[in-house]
Amino acid sequence: MQTNLAEFMRMTPDGEEAEAILRKCVHCGFCTATCPTYQLLGDELDGPRGRIYLIKQMVEGAPVTRSTQIHLDRCLTCRSCETTCPSGVQYGRLVEIGRKQAEAQVMRPLAQRLLRRALATILPQPALFAPAFQVGVKFRRVLPKKLRDKLPPQRDPGVRPTTSHARKMLMLDGCVQPAMMPNVNTATARVFDALGVQLVSAPSAGCCGAIRLHLSYHEEALDDMRRNIDAWWPYVEAGIEAIVMNASGCGATVREYGHLLRDDPAYAAKARRVSELTRDVSELLPDFENELAERVAERARPRDLHVVAYHPPCTLQHGQQLRGQVENLLAGLGFEVRLPADSHLCCGSAGTYSVLQPSLAYRLRDQKVEKLRATEAQAIVSGNVGCIAHLQSGTNTPVMHWIELVDRMIR
Template identity: 85%
Template sequence: MQTNLAEFMRSTPDGDEAERILRKCVHCGFCTATCPTYQLLGDELDGPRGRIYLIKQMVEGAPVTRSTQQHLDRCLTCRSCESTCPSGVQYGRLVEIGRKHVEQTVPRTLAQRVLRRALATVLPQPTLFAPMYLVGLRFRRVLPRKLRDKLPARRAAGVRPTRSHPRKMLMLDGCVQPSMMPNINTATARVFDALGVQLVSAPSAGCCGALRLHLSYEDEALEDMRRNIDAWWPHIEAGVEAIVMNASGCGATVREYGHLLRNDPLYAAKARRISELTRDVCEILPGFETELAERATERGARRDLHVVAYHPPCTLQHGQQVRGSVENLLAGLGVEVRLPADSHLCCGSAGTYSILQPGLSYRLRDQKLGKLAATEPQAIVSGNIGCLAHLQSGTSKPVMHWIELVDRMIS
């Protein structure tokens, strides 16, 4: 696609990247077939191709309107379109550039500004989120539905192993996960401990930066990333084998550190190394298949879940392009894994999307739950805390991280 950048975009990092991405798009329309919002709304401007047109117009200097803002806000950034695109258009990166320009151009209402600022302030900081989460649970019944559904009952944390092993890997505990679903981290640590690997957490590491980045607080997001790099770097120099992610939303972002900090002379090289070391937990455990199978066999009498429905998070299957690992791993342990119809489509969580766009989010959730239920599972498993909380809010069926199931089978 031919593009003529406006003066304000020429010779800038965002302008150069936008032009490179736009030139790859041939407007074939394959992306619309896998776009959740286009499927719901049927509006060209609520699909990837239409949004690309809007972004092209704005980087060429066309006026940016509140309508443009609305169409970009409705995008889940699920990146399903990237998996479909035959031309390799990096839509996720392009829409972030477009959103940043819109934020700088179109003033938001006071209510929107307050809500977005609150989300970007509270959620990434455990010291703020944890007490507010407990207060929210106490008054859950009187909260608006879109907030109530974001407050699932707190699950027991379980016991985190304390043994030391020669093999060590880093793990990002996350920002909301330790408060809402702490057993995900402890279960992950227990599984790795059983396999002779010690998972190390850096106390000063915090939010991966995804939340603020997607809300267009880019400078704050980059500071989150720099803080994490500083926290992890001594461990990397000491020889940790990998950085383990059990929240695919965080993993997708940390894998982008090298790109996002490419223009920072102090952090560019370190950020690239961080991205190279980052792996979702489902990419690491297949290297221990024999050990896992042996332990599962030994404890087979304790297995209580035989059939599960698996929801592949968008940030794993589209953002990181990792598919099949969870299904194969669980199948190797004797669990029947059933994928729902349209498993490539988003559940509607998408970080803060379910709060900012509740109408679309709930429609997508209910569609997803209907298709998951059609597989007649004993439980639903996934690999991202946002998906887990969102799905659990609409069903009485048990919803858990798949690593918790592995932990139950081998511990």
């Protein structure tokens, strides 16, 4: 795709990156076949190819309208189109550039500005989110449905291990997960403890930056990333083996640190190293296949749970291009794992999307739940806190993180 950058975009990092990405697009339209919003709305401008044209016009200096912003807002950033694209178009990076330009040139309605500011302020800060979450749980019945659905059933997280091991890895606890689903971090730590690895959390590490990044608070997002790098760097210098992610949305973002901070002379090299060390938990556990098998063989198989449906998060299968690891791991532990039809499509959670675009998010959720129900599984598992909470709001079938099954099998 030929481009002619406007003067304000020339010789800028965003302009150069946008031009390089746009030049890869050959207008083939394969992406529309796997775009959830295009499937729902049937509008070319609500599919990747149409949004690419809108972004091309923006970087070439065409006026940016509220309509353009709406079409970009409707994008889930699921990046399914990247998996489909035969030309390697990095759409996820391009749409963030487009959103940044739209945000700078179009004034949002006041209600939207307030809501987005609230989300960008409260969600990334556990000190604010945790008490707000507990208040929400207490007054659940009187909350609007789209907020009530963000409060999944609470389960006892159990005790996090404190045993010291020679082998150590970092784990990002996250911003909403410790309050919303503390059992996930506890289960992850217990599994690695049983395998002889201590998971360490850096006290000053916090939100990965994804929330503010996707809400177009770019500088604040970069500050989140710098804070995490500062928190992790002493452990990196000490030879930590890996930075473990059990929320695929966080993992996809941290793996982008090297790119996002490439122009920061103080952080570029450190950011690249952090991205290199980042691993989803599903990438690490196959290295312990024999140890897991031995521990499972020593324990009775759960009688109440054998068949599970797996919803692969978009941030894992498209963002990180990791597919098959979870299914193979659970199958090796004796579970029958069933993928729903159209497992490549988004469930509609997509970070804050389900709050900002509830109508589309609920339609996508209901479609996904229907496909998951057709598997006749006893439980649904996934690998991202947002997906788990969103899906649970639409079904009575238990929805959990797959690491909880592993924890259950080896303890």
